Structures are given as structure tokens and as C-alpha cells.
Amino acid sequence: MNTVSTHVQVNVKTQRAKRTAVNTNRLRKWVWPYAMLSPALVLYGTFFIFPFLFALFLSFMQWNLISPDMEYVGLENYRNLFADDVFWVSFKNTFVYALGTVPASMMIALGLAVLVESVGRAREIYRFLLFIPVVASLAVTSLVWMLLMNPHSGLFNKYLSVFGIEGPNWLNDPNWAMWSLIIIGVWKAIGYNLVLYIAGLKGIDNQLYEAAEIDGAGKWKQFFTITMPLLAPVNLFVLIVSIINSFQVFTTIHIMTQGGPNNATNVLVYQVWQEAFQFFDIGKASALSMVLFALLLIITIVQIRMTESKVHYQ
Amino acid sequence: MIANRKNLRLITKHSFIIAVTFAALFPFIWMASISVKPANEVFEGALGFLPKSISWDGYLQVFEQTPFFTWAYNSLFIAIVQTIGQVVIAFFAAYAFSRFKFPGRDLLFYFVLATMIIPVQAVMIPTFLTINMFGWINTFAGVIVPYLASGYAIFLMRQFFLSIPHELASAAAIDGCGELRILWHIYLPASMSAVAALSIILFVNHWNEFYWPLLVLTDEQKLTLPIALVHFQNEGVMEWVPTMAVSTLSTIPVLILFLFTQKKFVEGFANSGLKG
Numbered sequence: 008m009n010t011v012s013t014h015v016q017v018n019v020k021t022q023r024a025k026r027t028a029v030n031t032n033r034l035r036k037w038v039w040p041y042a043m044l045s046p047a048l049v050l051y052g053t054f055f056i057f058p059f060l061f062a063l064f065l066s067f068m069q070w071n072l073i074s075p076d077m078e079y080v081g082l083e084n085y086r087n088l089f090a091d092d093v094f095w096v097s098f099k100n101t102f103v104y105a106l107g108t109v110p111a112s113m114m115i116a117l118g119l120a121v122l123v124e125s126v127g128r129a130r131e132i133y134r135f136l137l138f139i140p141v142v143a144s145l146a147v148t149s150l151v152w153m154l155l156m157n158p159h160s161g162l163f164n165k166y167l168s169v170f171g172i173e174g175p176n177w178l179n180d181p182n183w184a185m186w187s188l189i190i191i192g193v194w195k196a197i198g199y200n201l202v203l204y205i206a207g208l209k210g211i212d213n214q215l216y217e218a219a220e221i222d223g224a225g226k227w228k229q230f231f232t233i234t235m236p237l238l239a240p241v242n243l244f245v246l247i248v249s250i251i252n253s254f255q256v257f258t259t260i261h262i263m264t265q266g267g268p269n270n271a272t273n274v275l276v277y278q279v280w281q282e283a284f285q286f287f288d289i290g291k292a293s294a295l296s297m298v299l300f301a302l303l304l305i306i307t308i309v310q311i312r313m314t315e316s317k318v319h320y321q
Numbered sequence: 322m323i324a325n326r327k328n329l330r331l332i333t334k335h336s337f338i339i340a341v342t343f344a345a346l347f348p349f350i351w352m353a354s355i356s357v358k359p360a361n362e363v364f365e366g367a368l369g370f371l372p373k374s375i376s377w378d379g380y381l382q383v384f385e386q387t388p389f390f391t392w393a394y395n396s397l398f399i400a401i402v403q404t405i406g407q408v409v410i411a412f413f414a415a416y417a418f419s420r421f422k423f424p425g426r427d428l429l430f431y432f433v434l435a436t437m438i439i440p441v442q443a444v445m446i447p448t449f450l451t452i453n454m455f456g457w458i459n460t461f462a463g464v465i466v467p468y469l470a471s472g473y474a475i476f477l478m479r480q481f482f483l484s485i486p487h488e489l490a491s492a493a494a495i496d497g498c499g500e501l502r503i504l505w506h507i508y509l510p511a512s513m514s515a516v517a518a519l520s521i522i523l524f525v526n527h528w529n530e531f532y533w534p535l536l537v538l539t540d541e542q543k544l545t546l547p548i549a550l551v552h553f554q555n556e557g558v559m560e561w562v563p564t565m566a567v568s569t570l571s572t573i574p575v576l577i578l579f580l581f582t583q584k585k586f587v588e589g590f591a592n593s594g595l596k597g
Binding site: 122136142197254 | 337338352418423429432433436437466529536548551561568575579586587
């Protein structure tokens with residue numbers, strides 16, 4: 008009897024000791040990650056979550072940034088926004104810009120990547136040169152593009168006139184301004200996409216091509232039956248990054264057109280800026296921020312759903 | 322015959338790529354060309370894009386009439402401090418994400434991914450008000466601190482850490498190594514190359530940054546190069562030749578850095594999410 012009970016007691020004691028050991032162990036395991044994440048979390052809290060909630064709050068207010076008075080107006084900012092023609096123009100333009108830049112920059116980059124990879128040793132030099140537009144500042148290059156697109160003295164129209172074509176008034180013509188920005192957007196994005204595609208192409212086993220060659224498949228057939236399917240994850244990644252980037256276009260618009268002429272190049276991101284810092288309508292700008300956020304969230308969720316099986320984050 | 326056709330095909334390929342490369346680089350060629358033109362030649366009717374005669378007046382004008390070196394110093398300072406801060410913070414965060422299992426980990430990681438997707442413009446008004454509250458308008462802290470935690474950097478570092486075999490750290494832990502020692506003696510040396518690639522990319526991005534500094538910095542002595550350029554252009558203070566001189570001068574450092582770190586640079590870009 009006695010021996011059994013002491014035995015049990017000892018057993019309980021060791022178990023308890025074990026459990027506390029596990030607890031402190033687990034605690035230590037939890038403390039480290041949170042401690043290491045804490046600088047990032049504090050910064051995100053202060054400069055991301057708080058501003059986000061604050062923006063949500065401001066979207067229900069009427070405020071001009073300067074006056075101490077703030078007035079609660081409920082959903083009026085949203086109502087005003089949806090009744091505002093400029094909003095719908097910006098909304099449409101945001102998609103036009105994305106549709107104009109994303110597929111073009113992806114297709115050109117993919118074609119170039121395949122070409123550049125196939126020319127032997129010179130490819131290093133080409134890759135270097137083609138990447139230069141990516142590393143250069145968009146603020147700087149926007150000014151250069153402005154000069155190039157100057158209707159009277161810009162080189163574009165001078166060259167066109169050689170062929171007897173009267174060039175458009177690129178940035179000042181409502182029909183051309185968006186196209187001008189799209190051209191620059193494509194120009195800027197090609198180098199980046201190119202590098203991603205080259206990395207993807209390098210990951211494809213050369214034996215596949217050799218086998219296809221023996222089977223008598225031509226270059227085009229190889230491209231569509233081997234390259235394209237195996238590049239699918241890269242394609243999706245490039246697509247996501249390109250769409251996100253295209254939705255954030257700001258610098259070229261701010262420097263070259265300020266959303267004009269006649270809102271022809273206004274996009275949602277730029278309109279937020281205008282409403283806030285030109286018209287000082289903080290409520291409307293904040294409501295617009297929330298709409299922009301919701302829009303990007305929807306697009307991102309759709310993309311993650313689409314890509315879940317193909318691109319791995321792990 | 323076959324060799325000939327192969328050569329012909331190769332020549333066609335090269336000429337096509339060269340044409341595209343030329344088009345891609347044309348704005349830079351023109352920028353450099355204008356920067357050394359005499360002012361009256363800029364809009365001359367000629368079709369040639371290279372200057373007929375070279376004049377350094379534009380550059381002299383920049384050095385004499387603008388605080389160019391102050392701007393360059395500002396750009397450099399902000400880019401370096403921001404890069405170092407982001408890399409250090411991302412290093413710890415990525416280590417936490419890749420080495421531990423803890424409650425809320427996946428949720429927090431999705432949150433980090435989300436910060437990469439939401440455009441800064443969506444929260445810029447309150448962020449601006451926040452730094453105003455801290456008294457940081459027109460200070461470098463106002464430019465740097467709000468974006469010290471970089472989702473991009475955390476994501477990239479984590480991707481890299483996941484490729485470091487877990488066994489290494491586990492073995493060290495069994496030998497009694499604390500987390501900080503594992504981090505310092507195993508993860509840091511193993512990730513030097515990734516840290517270098519990431520730093521270069523971040524540095525170039527910050528050197529070129531336009532949007533946020535434009536909002537925060539207004540004092541002429543505090544401006545960074547891209548902001549100064551546009552600021553003075555808009556006010557009509559600078560003519561095209563000096564503008565292109567500043568443009569050229571602010572592009573050259575990035576080009577030199579890119580030239581010497583090309584492989585790392587491209588590696589860093591290419592690795593951002595493609596590791597399967």
C-alpha cells in the first residue's frame with residue numbers, strides 16, 4: 008500500500024515537473040518569435056494599422072485638414088463619391104492603364120527573354136542593358152519622356168514628320184495622354200518582367216527540349232508544349248506583381264499630366280492625392296482610399312484563389 | 322548551307338534584340354545628350370540626338386546655382402539609413418516567421434503580405450497626420466521611420482531562410498546555443514548573399530523614391546534629388562539643360578552600383594517569390 012502510494016506520488020511529481028518544463032519551454036519558444044517580431048509589429052501598428060483605422064474613421068467625417076472642426080457626416084462621403092463623375096472616370100482609367108500595360112509588358116518581356124536566352128554569351132550584356140530602365144528613377148525618366156513627347160520640339164514627332172505623319176499632342180490630347188502613360192509604363196516594366204522570366208526559363212530542364220527535338224518538334228511547338236506550361240507559375244507571379252504595380256501608378260502621372268487633360272489620365276491612386284492635398288477634402292479622399300483598398304483586396308483574393316495551387320509561398 | 326542559315330538566324334536575333342535595347346535605353350541617351358548641349362541647341366530642328374558640340378554649362382549651372390551636393394547627401398543618407406533599418410528589422414522578423422511555430426504566425430504573415438499589396442496612397446493621409454503629430458514633417462525621420470518595416474524585405478528574407486536546412490539550427494539548439502547565437506552564427510553567415518542582394522535593391526528603390534518624400538519634405542535644404550528635380554522644374558527655376566544634368570548625375574550612381582553588383586541585383590529580383 009505504502010510503497011504504491013509513494014510510487015504514485017513520485018510519478019505525479021515528475022509529471023508535474025515535466026509539465027512545467029514543457030510550459031517554460033513553450034513559453035520560451037513563444038517569447039522569442041514575438042520579441043523578434045516586435046519592432047516590425049510596433050511599426051506596423053503605428054504607421055499602418057492605426058492610419059488605416061484612422062482613414063476609415065475620417066471617411067465618415069467632413070474635414071479640410073486645416074480647421075480644428077470635424078463633422079460626422081455618416082455615409083455622405085461615399086454617396087458623394089459614387090455620384091462623382093471624376094471617380095468613375097478614374098475608376099475606368101485605373102483598369103484601362105492596367106489592361107494597357109500588363110499584357111503588353113508581359114508578352115514583350117517573355118518574347119525577349121526567350122530570344123535573349125538563346126543567343127549565347129551576349130545575353131549577359133543584353134540582360135544588363137535591358138534592366139537599366141528598372142533601376143533608374145521614374146521621376147528622372149518622366150522628365151525625359153516629357154521632353155521626348157513634346158509636340159513641337161520632341162524627338163517623337165520630329166521622327167514621325169520624316170514619314171509625313173503629324174504626331175499627336177501626346178500628353179495634352181485627352182485621346183492620347185493615357186496611351187502616352189501606358190507606353191512609359193510598358194517601357195518601365197519590361198526589364199523587371201524579363202528578369203523574372205529568364206529566372207523561370209533557367210529552371211526548365213534542357214533535356215525536355217532535347218527530347219522534343221528528337222521527336223521532331225519545331226521551336227514553336229516546343230515553346231507552346233514545354234515552355235509555356237512550365238512557365239505557368241512564373242506567369243502568374245508576374246501577372247500579380249504587374250497588376251499590383253499598375254494599380255499604384257503615381258509618379259508619371261504626378262509629373263507629366265497631373266491627371267489631365269480633363270481627367271483623361273486620372274486614376275484612383277492619383278485622385279486620392281488630389282482630393283486630399285489639392286482640394287483638402289479629407290473625408291472624400293479617405294472614402295476613396297477605402298474603396299481603393301476594398302478593390303485591391305478583392306483582386307488579391309481572386310488572384311490568391313487562382314494561384315493557390317500553382318505558386319507556393321512556402 | 323545549314324551553317325549559313327544558322328548564322329543568318331543568329332544575326333536576325335541579335336539585330337532585333339539590339340533594336341529593342343536601343344529603344345529601351347534611348348531616353349537615357351537623350352538625357353545625357355541634352356545635359357551637355359549648349360542651351361540654344363536643345364530644341365533645334367535637327368533630327369540627330371547627339372550633341373553637335375559639347376558644353377558643360379548645364380553642369381556648372383547646377384553646381385553653382387543649386388545645393389546639388391546637399392540634395393545628393395540627403396538622398397544618400399535617407400537611402401542608407403532606411404535600407405539598414407529595413408534589413409535589420411526584416412532579418413529578425415523573417416527569422417521568427419521561418420524558425421518558430423507560434424500562435425498567430427500564419428495570420429501575422431498574411432498581414433505582412435497584405436502590407437505589400439495595399440498602396441501607400443490608401444493610408445497616406447492618416448500616416449501624414451501621424452508623423453505631423455510626432456513633429457516629423459520636413460525631417461528625415463518622417464521619411465524613414467513610417468516605412469522601416471518593409472513587407473517586401475520580410476517576405477524576401479523569409480523565403481531565403483526557408484531554404485536553410487532546419488537541422489542545422491536544431492543541432493545547434495541541442496548543443497545549447499541560444500536563439501541569438503543561432504541567428505548570429507548560422508543564419509547570418511548563411512544569408513550574407515541574400516542580405517547583400519536585398520540591400521542593393523532596397524537602396525536603389527529608396528534612392529529613387531518619389532511619392533512619400535514629396536509629401537514630407539518641403540524645405541529646399543532637405544530635398545532629395547528626385548524631389549528637387551521636379552520641384553524646380555515645376556517652378557520654372559531650372560531650364561532643360563541643367564535639369565537633364567541633375568537627372569544624369571542622379572542616375573549615374575545607381576548605374577555604377579548596378580554595374581558592379583549586377584548578378585546580386587538580378588538574383589534578388591528573380592528570387593522574390595519564385596522559389597518553389
